[in-house]
């Protein structure tokens with residue numbers, strides 16, 4: 513009986529020792545990263561794309577209490593290109609459209625909490641606020657070029673490209689190709705538009721970015737080909753879901769998913785909706 517047991521033990525040991533594939537990735541090389549998408553922060557009203565400053569603060573306190581650490585989109589690029597690691601529970605916070613109220617309400621909260629966010633700005637909005645003189649109303653102003661420079665140079669914010677003037681429904685839907693347009697004409701329009709915003713960043717703020725947020729989440733294989741050809745490396749969609757990133761695999765940055773933070777939900781409802789625990 514003892515001999516039989518010993519044989520069974522040897523047999524099981526053989527199965528166990530041969531069971532682990534030698535090419536398996538280490539746990540820290542595959543990381544789940546949720547990305548959150550905010551827009552306006554206002555006290556005066558709330559909506560699908562407008563959240564109160566108190567709710568924003570609640571979100572950040574909730575994340576801190578649950579052990580999350582914010583990272584920039586650029587840190588996801590570093591990880592996916594194999595240059596850096598991510599913290600144990602990473603999360604990315606993004607703000608779209610470059611509202612001045614991000615500067616007015618969100619900036620002090622992020623500084624107080626030591627949190628980071630990536631702000632994706634629209635060139636025409638920032639140009640208008642800079643040149644019109646209407647630059648300091650949280651209800652409708654957008655970030656001026658000098659505020660964008662301040663944000664990019666701070667340790668709590670970085671800036672992404674959300675097109676110069678393609679954040680529209682007409683004559684095309686976001687960066688979508690017009691039905692009548694051939695590939696070359698489309699490539700020229702898209703290239704000129706996003707390059708114009710990069711030139712503004714470079715000339716007025718002293719930096720360039722390789723982060724791109726698709727207006728209204730509209731994208732295609734063609735747009736990816738054109739934008740990656742221009743040097744963009746991380747692409748933010750509006751598709752909901754958690755991102756499964758692998759160290760050294762830059763293809764994972766192609767269609768990054770994000771959860772829209774609706775102002776109509778409480779902090780608890782939102783994180784339950786996003787399955788973030």
Ligand SMILES: [Zn+2]
Pocket residue numbers: 608609674679727728
């Ligand atoms: Zn937008």
